[in-house]
Amino acid sequence: MVTNFMHRLNIDDRGLASRRAFFEITDEDLARLATHRGLAESHSGEVVEKLYHLLLGHPESRAFFPDDSSVRRVKQLQHTYFLGLFEGRCDLAYVENRLRVGAAHERIGLAPQWYIGAYGRYLRLIFDHLFGELGAAEAQAAVQSATKLVLFDMSLAIDTYIAANLDTVARHQAAIREMSTPVIKVHQGVLLLPLIGTVDSHRAEQIMETLLMRVVEEQARAVIVDIAGVPLVDTMVADHLLKTTEAVRLLGAQTILTGISAQIARTIVQLGVDISAMHTRARLADGIVLALSLLGREITAKAP
Amino acid sequence: MSDQVLSRDDLPVTTEGDVVTVRRRAQAVAQARGLGTFAVAAVTTAASELARNTLTHGRGGDASVEAVARDGRQGVRLTFRDQGPGIADLSRALAGGFSTARSLGLGLSGSRRLVDEFDIDTTPGKGTVVTVIKWARF
Numbered sequence: 001m002v003t004n005f006m007h008r009l010n011i012d013d014r015g016l017a018s019r020r021a022f023f024e025i026t027d028e029d030l031a032r033l034a035t036h037r038g039l040a041e042s043h044s045g046e047v048v049e050k051l052y053h054l055l056l057g058h059p060e061s062r063a064f065f066p067d068d069s070s071v072r073r074v075k076q077l078q079h080t081y082f083l084g085l086f087e088g089r090c091d092l093a094y095v096e097n098r099l100r101v102g103a104a105h106e107r108i109g110l111a112p113q114w115y116i117g118a119y120g121r122y123l124r125l126i127f128d129h130l131f132g133e134l135g136a137a138e139a140q141a142a143v144q145s146a147t148k149l150v151l152f153d154m155s156l157a158i159d160t161y162i163a164a165n166l167d168t169v170a171r172h173q174a175a176i177r178e179m180s181t182p183v184i185k186v187h188q189g190v191l192l193l194p195l196i197g198t199v200d201s202h203r204a205e206q207i208m209e210t211l212l213m214r215v216v217e218e219q220a221r222a223v224i225v226d227i228a229g230v231p232l233v234d235t236m237v238a239d240h241l242l243k244t245t246e247a248v249r250l251l252g253a254q255t256i257l258t259g260i261s262a263q264i265a266r267t268i269v270q271l272g273v274d275i276s277a278m279h280t281r282a283r284l285a286d287g288i289v290l291a292l293s294l295l296g297r298e299i300t301a302k303a304p
Numbered sequence: 305m306s307d308q309v310l311s312r313d314d315l316p317v318t319t320e321g322d323v324v325t326v327r328r329r330a331q332a333v334a335q336a337r338g339l340g341t342f343a344v345a346a347v348t349t350a351a352s353e354l355a356r357n358t359l360t361h362g363r364g365g366d367a368s369v370e371a372v373a374r375d376g377r378q379g380v381r382l383t384f385r386d387q388g389p390g391i392a393d394l395s396r397a398l399a400g401g402f403s404t405a406r407s408l409g410l411g412l413s414g415s416r417r418l419v420d421e422f423d424i425d426t427t428p429g430k431g432t433v434v435t436v437i438k439w440a441r442f
């Protein structure tokens with residue numbers, strides 16, 4: 001999961017070097033932060049408390065922490081996170097660790113607003129302590145280094161959040177596409193594909209692949225494509241239907257087109273598209289009867 | 305012949321999604337003008353064909369969907385413009401069954417049959433403008 005994000009965000013040795021360079025994080029910055037580790041350790045408890053004061057003080061962000069034990073757990077993680085800033089390193093292991101934060105936030109649905117605000121408080125708390133306990137020049141330098149690293153972390157958290165979000169969207173789209181191409185087995189050897197909505201090139205490919213797989217799986221001999229739910233049949237849709245028919249034929253099955261409205265029938269004729277490669281029936285019910293007869297079967301009335 | 309223009313929408317044609325938007329707009333205007341269901345299906349299909357040609361052959365462009373009237377007759381006028389390569393052999397493209405895109409090659413000739421008026425102005429290297437009108441029956 002996190003390794004996947006390392007790849008997605010293009011973080012290898014080179015990607016990391018370039019990101020670090022853009023945030024102007026130098027080895028001196030890291031070394032400087034490491035010298036203040038003792039100070040960080042002595043205040044870490046208080047910093048984390050104050051951070052959660054903010055997060056638990058708002059009903060929207062509070063909702064992400066269901067009970068006391070989960071609060072204790074995240075505080076512990078936060079402790080480690082905070083001290084991580086003063087380790088004096090910013091290597092691949094550091095980044096991998098930071099990426100977990102963004103991915104975890106996306107998983108629970110914590111939007112950037114909440115952690116950007118939290119990062120803000122983080123910075124102010126760090127500033128207060130550094131200025132309170134170091135000489136002005138030293139504090140100034142330390143604050144600059146800490147700001148660079150915190151903003152760097154923030155960029156990782158947001159980039160991961162976005163990448164994870166895109167993954168979620170892609171998964172949903174795939175699920176919707178699957179749902180919108182249900183291939184139904186209506187009888188042994190007979191498949192039905194009810195098409196609904198606009199058929200664009202992308203969907204057409206998907207539909208053809210799904211259908212062909214099923215024809216093989218079910219050893220289908222007849223495929224009914226019902227277009228009652230398709231708003232229009234232009235040359236592109238017709239072309240896809242014809243190509244599907246041809247591929248289905250290569251697998252040893254015949255295609256029956258049903259659900260053709262009078263308007264679509266006339267439009268197809270005027271366009272000049274030859275769909276004689278498919279059997280056609282106006283109604284789905286008639287298509288099913290035809291499919292069965294192609295298999296040498298028929299629907300008969302029950303004997304009295 | 306000057307037609308009275310009652311409304312006009314200018315739409316970009318630069319993505320597949322735009323093709324759908326243009327054809328939905330054409331359909332809505334045709335219905336609003338009182339065209340019958342067959343005429344609506346015809347002009348909607350022509351819109352889809354011509355918009356897709358603008359996109360795929362003309363490298364994108366734009367479209368106007370207009371509600372027009374002439375001598376009390378109501379209609380829809382669609383105009384597709386692009387600055388693509390133009391059509392070198394127009395009579396062949398209009399004859400049907402010819403495609404430079406390994407497609408059916410029926411969009412242009414078919415659209416011509418689907419509408420009442422069809423006008424094409426194409427200059428190789430400059431671009432193409434196609435204008436069509438579909439009228440409501442009296």
Ligand SMILES: Nc1ncnc2c1ncn2[C@@H]1O[C@H](COP(=O)(O)OP(=O)(O)OP(=O)(O)O)[C@@H](O)[C@H]1O
Pocket residue numbers: 235236239353357358361362386388389390391397400401402403404405406407408409410411412413414432
């Ligand atoms: N706007 C345009 N700009 C440039 N060339 C065009 C344009 N419109 C059509 N053509 C040319 O005319 C040919 C025929 O167009 P037509 O729409 O009939 O077929 P097609 O688009 O190739 O296939 P389809 O049957 O899917 O529409 C195209 O292959 C293309 O070479």
Ligand SMILES: [Mg+2]
Pocket residue numbers: 235353356357410411412
């Ligand atoms: Mg075309």
